[in-house]
Amino acid sequence: MELQFLGTGAGMPSKMRNTSAVILNLSAEGEGYWLFDCGEATQHQLLHTPLKPRKIAKIFITHLHGDHIFGLPGLLGSRSFLGGNERLEIYGPSGLKEWLETTLRITTTHLNYELLIQEVGEGIIVEDDKFKVIAKNLQHGIPCLGYRIEQKPLPGKLLIDKVNEAGVPKGPLLKELKDGSDVTLPDGRLIFSKDVTGEPQEGFTVTILGDTSYCNAAVELALDADLLVHEATFDMDTDNLAKEYGHSTIGDAARTASEAGAKKLIANHISARFMPSDVAKLKEQGEAIFPTLHIAEDFSRFVWIDGQVKNLNAEKPS
Secondary structure: OEEEEEEOEOOOOOOOOOOOEEEEEOHHHOOOEEEEOOOOOHHHHHOOOOOOHHHEEEEEOOOOOHHHHOOHHHHHHHHHHOOOOOOEEEEEOOOHHHHHHHHHHHOOOOOOOOEEEEEOOOEEEEEOOOEEEEEEEOOOOOOOEEEEEEEOOEOOOEOHHHHHHHOOOOOHHHHHHHOOOOEEOOOOOEEOHHHHEOOOEOOOEEEEEOOOOOOHHHHHHOOOOOEEEEEOOEOHHHHHHHHHHOOOEHHHHHHHHHHHOOOOEEEEOEOOOOOHHHHHHHHHHHHOOOOOEEEOOOOOEEEEEOOEEEEOOOOOOO
């Protein structure tokens, strides 16, 4: 799993930060890309990365403020031009379907693929044999969702000594055993997967929140998460503005991560009032409450490897 930020600003684009968009790259898990929010010029940001729009399989919209959705119609059209022909699923709050279908119809935007738009509320909104996505209502000026993405337990590792002892030949039978299926060998013996594999491995949990004030729902979504992405529009000196506009300070984000027992916090949706020279102060304020903290920049990349989240510190394109 890899997380790549395409836009980390708040409200409107700035020279340093574009509007909200982050890709959860699940290619290694066979799920393609999941995009969370799609602010204006998201497709332009993609041009500066190796990511391909046609590989976006799901889009999750947190709420209908423009800095989170104005890039969506253009991206959907470009996905067709760039060879995307597989179904695309979009999830978001009430009103998303009407706005998007009206925009595509009036602009006569033709799509070469099936578009499934689902307006969702609280609860499990996606579930298959690999993942579960849970949504909850956050606390903002308009209806806004946060999402918790849970990877289900992975099959245990093959125990090579036991495989060899059982006389399983190299080839597809090994993969079947690793994937949890029992197999019959050419000599007729039945080999049980549980006898030649270790204990199932825990999957990862990523929580990606929309705009929100501090609230219990955010803590619940982030409970024991490996990675929490939380907005931090304001610093702790402008707490009054955060409350007025239904946003969070860096302190609110850190408090949520701490109370939830999250392993790592990535703060994004940073106000344009904060210059690059202010980031150190933001980080210092947050780390006083929750030490395992990163401030996201556009094109920041984080990867989950062997149960650990690592910051890849990708360079910004020129």
